[in-house]
Amino acid sequence: MGQSINAANQEVLERILAATPVLVGVGRALDVIPGMQSTLILHAGPPITWDRMSGPLRGAVIGGLIFEGLARDEAGAVRLVERGSVRFAPCHHHGAVGPMAGVTTASMQVYIVENRAFGNRAFSNLNEGYGKVLRYGAYSEDVLVRLRWMNETLGPAVGAALERAGGVDMKTLIARQLTMGDEGHNRNVAGSATFGRLLAPHLAHAGLAPEALEQVLRYFADNDLAALNPVMAACKATMDAAHDVPGSMVVTCMARNGTDFGIRVSGLGDRWFSGPAEVPVGLFFPGFAADDANPDIGDSTITETAGIGAFAMAAAPAIVKFVGGTPREALEGTLEMYEITVGENPAFGLPPLDFRGTPTGIDIRKVVRTGITPRVNTGIAHKKPGVGQVGAGLVRPPMACFEQAVEAMAAALGR
Amino acid sequence: MGQSINAANQEVLERILAATPVLVGVGRALDVIPGMQSTLILHAGPPITWDRMSGPLRGAVIGGLIFEGLARDEAGAVRLVERGSVRFAPCHHHGAVGPMAGVTTASMQVYIVENRAFGNRAFSNLNEGYGKVLRYGAYSEDVLVRLRWMNETLGPAVGAALERAGGVDMKTLIARQLTMGDEGHNRNVAGSATFGRLLAPHLAHAGLAPEALEQVLRYFADNDLAALNPVMAACKATMDAAHDVPGSMVVTCMARNGTDFGIRVSGLGDRWFSGPAEVPVGLFFPGFAADDANPDIGDSTITETAGIGAFAMAAAPAIVKFVGGTPREALEGTLEMYEITVGENPAFGLPPLDFRGTPTGIDIRKVVRTGITPRVNTGIAHKKPGVGQVGAGLVRPPMACFEQAVEAMAAALGR
Numbered sequence: 001m002g003q004s005i006n007a008a009n010q011e012v013l014e015r016i017l018a019a020t021p022v023l024v025g026v027g028r029a030l031d032v033i034p035g036m037q038s039t040l041i042l043h044a045g046p047p048i049t050w051d052r053m054s055g056p057l058r059g060a061v062i063g064g065l066i067f068e069g070l071a072r073d074e075a076g077a078v079r080l081v082e083r084g085s086v087r088f089a090p091c092h093h094h095g096a097v098g099p100m101a102g103v104t105t106a107s108m109q110v111y112i113v114e115n116r117a118f119g120n121r122a123f124s125n126l127n128e129g130y131g132k133v134l135r136y137g138a139y140s141e142d143v144l145v146r147l148r149w150m151n152e153t154l155g156p157a158v159g160a161a162l163e164r165a166g167g168v169d170m171k172t173l174i175a176r177q178l179t180m181g182d183e184g185h186n187r188n189v190a191g192s193a194t195f196g197r198l199l200a201p202h203l204a205h206a207g208l209a210p211e212a213l214e215q216v217l218r219y220f221a222d223n224d225l226a227a228l229n230p231v232m233a234a235c236k237a238t239m240d241a242a243h244d245v246p247g248s249m250v251v252t253c254m255a256r257n258g259t260d261f262g263i264r265v266s267g268l269g270d271r272w273f274s275g276p277a278e279v280p281v282g283l284f285f286p287g288f289a290a291d292d293a294n295p296d297i298g299d300s301t302i303t304e305t306a307g308i309g310a311f312a313m314a315a316a317p318a319i320v321k322f323v324g325g326t327p328r329e330a331l332e333g334t335l336e337m338y339e340i341t342v343g344e345n346p347a348f349g350l351p352p353l354d355f356r357g358t359p360t361g362i363d364i365r366k367v368v369r370t371g372i373t374p375r376v377n378t379g380i381a382h383k384k385p386g387v388g389q390v391g392a393g394l395v396r397p398p399m400a401c402f403e404q405a406v407e408a409m410a411a412a413l414g415r
Numbered sequence: 416m417g418q419s420i421n422a423a424n425q426e427v428l429e430r431i432l433a434a435t436p437v438l439v440g441v442g443r444a445l446d447v448i449p450g451m452q453s454t455l456i457l458h459a460g461p462p463i464t465w466d467r468m469s470g471p472l473r474g475a476v477i478g479g480l481i482f483e484g485l486a487r488d489e490a491g492a493v494r495l496v497e498r499g500s501v502r503f504a505p506c507h508h509h510g511a512v513g514p515m516a517g518v519t520t521a522s523m524q525v526y527i528v529e530n531r532a533f534g535n536r537a538f539s540n541l542n543e544g545y546g547k548v549l550r551y552g553a554y555s556e557d558v559l560v561r562l563r564w565m566n567e568t569l570g571p572a573v574g575a576a577l578e579r580a581g582g583v584d585m586k587t588l589i590a591r592q593l594t595m596g597d598e599g600h601n602r603n604v605a606g607s608a609t610f611g612r613l614l615a616p617h618l619a620h621a622g623l624a625p626e627a628l629e630q631v632l633r634y635f636a637d638n639d640l641a642a643l644n645p646v647m648a649a650c651k652a653t654m655d656a657a658h659d660v661p662g663s664m665v666v667t668c669m670a671r672n673g674t675d676f677g678i679r680v681s682g683l684g685d686r687w688f689s690g691p692a693e694v695p696v697g698l699f700f701p702g703f704a705a706d707d708a709n710p711d712i713g714d715s716t717i718t719e720t721a722g723i724g725a726f727a728m729a730a731a732p733a734i735v736k737f738v739g740g741t742p743r744e745a746l747e748g749t750l751e752m753y754e755i756t757v758g759e760n761p762a763f764g765l766p767p768l769d770f771r772g773t774p775t776g777i778d779i780r781k782v783v784r785t786g787i788t789p790r791v792n793t794g795i796a797h798k799k800p801g802v803g804q805v806g807a808g809l810v811r812p813p814m815a816c817f818e819q820a821v822e823a824m825a826a827a828l829g830r
Contacts, residue, residue, distance in 0.1 A: 193612050210619050220615070355736075
């Protein structure tokens with residue numbers, strides 16, 4: 001039995017390594033995301049009902065409904081939800097991922113990533129940048145104005161540039177950013193600079209007037225997270241193709257909705273194994289403290305699931321200024337993750353470790369056996385809606401997720 | 416006496432640390448470089464006559480004369496030189512620096528860097544990118560076509576963008592690239608991506624048609640050395656302000672002309688201390704070997720002189736794929752340089768060394784006492800003109816430069 005599990009895990013690893021995620025375009029969620037509907041709100045993490053949603057997720061839902069024109073204000077949005085006029089579903093149920101609240105609505109422009117080796121697609125919304133943003137639960141007028149600009153100007157321009165460029169090879173982009181001090185989750189400064197410079201020549205032909213073109217190029221100049229969402233969609237496209245391998249114990253999804261942390265396992269179908277999301281430990285922006293922090297939230301853990309993010313911390317010693325710790329601990333963080341993974345990704349060589357590939361493919365058995373849960377780098381949201389990001393740090397999923405999954409696998413295998 | 420030398424060295428260090436080099440614009444060499452003349456050819460390294468020039472420098476001189484319209488072909492250029500109709504001078508004698516051959520002629524557009532803390536300016540030509548380029552001694556028609564495009568389109572557009580941006584703070588850019596896997600000499604990929612993204616929004620207003628704008632943005636998308644020349648000019652502006660401190664033993668210039676390696680010392684005026692340039696040891700491009708290599712050439716050693724480049728190797732573990740060695744040796748390379756420098760630059764923190772500042776200010780006494788010469792990262796030129804780059808590697812200046820300088824200082828101090 002152990003042998004067939006190993007073979008299944010190996011198959012999953014091979015699929016992860018064989019993935020070729022290419023960012024091919026931008027489209028409207030309603031048009032491109034399978035099963036998307038005008039009254040459906042996609043959110044980060046495992047399934048959750050309104051009554052259990054945390055502040056930032058509620059805030060983002062309210063903002064999403066106002067953005068869609070389905071509600072005029074907070075009160076209207078809440079009435080709509082409580083009347084049952086909108087449905088909620090995890091992004092992950094629709095091939096999508098979104099950072100923090102992850103709220104994705106029908107009219108939103110989303111990135112489209114194609115895993116060319118397997119033919120599957122994945123999606124992610126556009127990154128809003130810093131400060132008061134929907135993904136941290138803010139929904140004031142300036143947040144909505146920016147979302148509309150992103151939808152009407154940024155998205156179509158980037159879509160046109162991607163088409164003209166013939167897409168952006170995300171595997172190469174991720175490999176490159178790992179040699180430039182990024183880990184691809186909390187630090188995407190090199191990835192964003194690289195993404196922006198690849199698109200810029202094509203943006204010159206997007207038919208924009210100088211003012212509008214300046215704004216789009218400024219988005220890429222200022223937003224060190226511009227690449228996060230395409231990177232996440234690339235990881236999602238990678239892990240979806242590795243899902244549903246019978247008998248495999250490898251985690252293909254980790255995600256949080258601000259209340260629960262949930263995982264899915266390749267050999268265990270669509271079932272979520274969840275536990276209470278923890279509050280990240282890290283550094284807080286001036287004026288904020290641990291008391292202000294919401295429990296862990298967002299689909300961005302898809303990066304760690306695919307073997308980058310905190311798993312590639314060794315590549316990003318400068319990140320400790322943002323999430324805490326020392327460069328030595330960043331190195332040790334990566335080394336620890338080799339203990340719970342089934343292999344290494346040679347496409348993602350870590351320079352400080354002599355180009356050793358990133359630890360890849362979390363084995364739930366190894367997690368339970370060693371007592372080592374996966375490391376996750378993360379932004380920290382304020383627990384109240386509308387405030388935004390208050391810090392960044394490290395967090396781990398609850399061990400209970402992995403224990404439940406191992407039990408479920410034992411049951412499935414008839415033990 | 417040792418005490419006053421230490422005080423002088425400290426003064427030099429303080430000037431280096433206080434420097435605030437800002438890239439303020441682009442202008443024509445004849446208009447902006449002090450003492451520039453239409454028949455003056457600036458070149459890298461210490462002074463040299465035509466008969467002692469190496470292949471790549473001769474090739475670049477020929478190309479420069481054709482570019483200027485002073486000669487129509489190689490034979491014409493050589494006649495002009497042998498007739499004594501053109502003069503040669505080191506870039507360094509005119510506040511300028513140029514990578515490899517460093518040939519800078521009167522019509523060329525050059526970067527202008529202002530050290531705002533001290534009011535002095537420095538200059539560098541525009542980087543041509545890879546392949547067959549003038550700085551490696553190539554002067555075929557395609558090389559000249561590209562130089563003309565750089566002069567007529569790229570330079571003015573970048574100049575306009577810099578003016579609109581209010582300049583680019585090079586100290587911040589260098590500090591940032593050192594957290595992104597660059598060392599600022601042989602590896603400038605992050606610096607170039609950052610430089611390009613800062614300029615891009617302003618380039619949208621440079622009045623270029625979409626095709627021309629695309630070409631300019633593509634220059635920044637494709638050229639991972641785009642930032643090298645501004646970084647060099649920033650280092651030159653920094654070190655010039657630290658020159659001429661009586662009694663100081665700190666090196667303010669290291670440069671090679673392909674035949675000689677020369678240094679200048681803060682307390683020893685304009686005198687060069689030179690020795691034979693060595694052939695770099697490194698990795699060669701397919702089809703080339705050590706036999707093809709020209710001795711060390713270029714002013715880019717101004718980066719090491721200012722405390723980055725090979726001195727910041729610890730920041731750039733991925734560079735070993737290009738210059739040879741291991742990430743561990745990259746770390747040790749930086750550590751070794753602390754033994755011959757007078758201080759550390761806290762503005763340039765090295766993440767893998769817990770943000771310790773780069774080793775800064777080479778003390779000629781320490782070099783002679785320890786027997787450790789400065790490390791230099793470098794491109795390797797083919798010894799024949801017109802071929803181009805054949806590899807990249809590491810090199811050190813001859814110890815004789817430092818021994819001569821120490822003797823000269825002893826004589827100057829009356830010992």
